Amino acid sequence: MQPARRLQQIKPSPTLALNAKARALAAQGVDVVGFAAGEPDYDTPAFIKDAAVEALRQGFTKYTATAGIPELRAAVREKFQRDNGLTYAPEQVLITVGAKQALYNFFQAVLDPGDEVIIFAPYWVSYPDMVRLAGGEPVVVETREEDGWVPSPDALRAALTPRTRAVVFNSPSNPTGAVLSRKDLEALGQVILPHGCLVVSDDIYEPLVYGDTPFCNIVNAVPALQDRALVVNGFSKSHSMTGWRLGYAAGPAVLVSAMTMVQDQSTSNAASIVQKAGLAALGGSGAELREMRAEYLQRRDLVVSALNAIPGIRCRTPDGAFYVMANVKGLLGKSYKGQVLGSALRMSELLLSDFQVAAVPGEPFGAPGYLRLSFVTSREKLQKGLSRIAAFAAALG
Ligand SMILES: Cc1ncc(COP(=O)(O)O)c(C=O)c1O
Incomplete structure (x- = not known):
């Protein structure tokens, strides 16, 4: 075949x-x-497993709303407020089957054939193929080891075209481990601002920062980008929950609604009991x-x-x-x-x-x-x- x-x-x-x-x-x-x-x-920490077992025992085993149970969406909004200083309304949050599905939904929701997505290399292996699967074209902008893998604003400017639909950020980065500083992100965000394209911040490694550069994402650095930014995060790395498949994203309501439609017609909701486990995870002490x-x-x-x-x-x-x-x-x-x-x-x-x-x-x-x-x-x-x-x-x- x-x-x-x-x-x-x-x-x-x-x-x-x-x-x-x-x-x-x-x-x-x-x-x-x-x-x-x-x-x-x-x-996975025991208190998270216990929450899933309890959900099972209580028969919490049916479909939920595609975008997730209201209490988990509320906990995600609280997390964004508490850890990232970002405010979102309930309809701006989507619970997904891993951060991966949030990214996949995003590309499916926004790309038309030939639309370009800027990805900084070295990149997480899935970004270019997710873009291609959605009919888009990945545009790779190289970064250099000697620059600490920090993208150059000039290189970004040179890669932006009228077809650029989105720029993807991933800090801390898989595979380089580089953490972009607020200053780096401000410089890059200022290049994007006049263009009008979307931005994605894949924050999946947010809690794993070791150096002196505190975590900051592109929306923190350039708040004017918030109304065209999708912030993606999840439980896989922060709570050792890779197999549970749970992630989330927040962004403009129209974007989140389009992404929810993609999810409606593919997987529907993340597993009901897993959402309960996620709720417990976000309530943990860390x-x-x-x-x-x-x-x-x-x-x-x-x-x-x-x-x-x-x-x-x-x-x-x-x-x-x-x-x-x-x-x-x-x-x-x-x-x-x-x-x-x-x-x-x-x-x-x-x-x-x-x-x-x-x-x-x-x-x-x-x-x-x-x-x-x-x-x-x-x-x-x-x-x-x-x-x-x-x-x-x-x-x-
Ligand atoms: C940069 C990056 N984004 C997203 C993901 C996907 O995470 P999840 O398990 O939540 O789908 C990974 C997993 O390896 C990753 O490295």
Whole structure:
């Protein structure tokens, strides 16, 4: 069977594929060290699970409004007010099946064929394909490691065209871990303001900030953008709830209503009991998150110093999220078993097949010459994996 034409230009998520490969090897008894995961290794806090169990017991098992139960939408509005200083009316909030669905709904709701969406590289792998699936065209604006992966306002200005429908921000960033400062965002927002396009702020890593730059999004930096901005967030990373599939978004009422229509005709509401779990999560003290973040900070430092000690590899210290972008360009001219490595993609394949290390190559993130390593694995495992990467580098001729 031939899939539809619009599907022929998109690819399966390479991070999910690598994870599946690593899992399959582990199931065969191979001792794989995974640096590929995009999810916390902590379990969902017990009080959140309890809320879901209680919802089940009480028979809260029917359809809800597509946009979510009123009490969860109210809790999300409170969260935006409390943590982000952003005020939204009830009809401006939508509960989704993960942050991913919020983004998907957005592109489906606003893009006409040929509309352009500006995405900064390195980018989260799903943005370009979500844009393509909606008939739009991703326009990639490069950022540079030496600039701390901060987009240049001039490069953004040069990429804006009459067809630009939206610009996507993701800070802290997957994959770079870069955190944009208020000043950076102000400069970028001022470029967007006269254009009139929409902006999306994917804030999924909001609570995972380690450095001196406090979290700030594009709407905080340039409040005049609020009436054309969609702010997306979720529970996957903040509350270790990746499998539950729960996210949310807030924006102008007309936009949220259009996104709700997309959701009406696709999945309908996020699972009823999961919404109850989300309600409990937002009412929590944040103690588990603080513990998780403190541990991640230790792991980040361990990974960064070990990688920088390997000749041919260097990496910046990420200020947020849980990924390190390792620059491996210094190794790519070397050879392994008589063959020049040539690419991070090849290096990733060899690391998995010969050294049992799963690390995602930069190519699918728009960052050839880099490997993305997540540090959501125990310190012991990280150390083991880092020694294997060092052994691989030492084995190169
Ligand atoms: C940048 C970014 N946005 C969105 C998501 C999707 O998160 P969710 O699990 O809430 O769909 C991810 C997940 O990896 C991500 O890295």
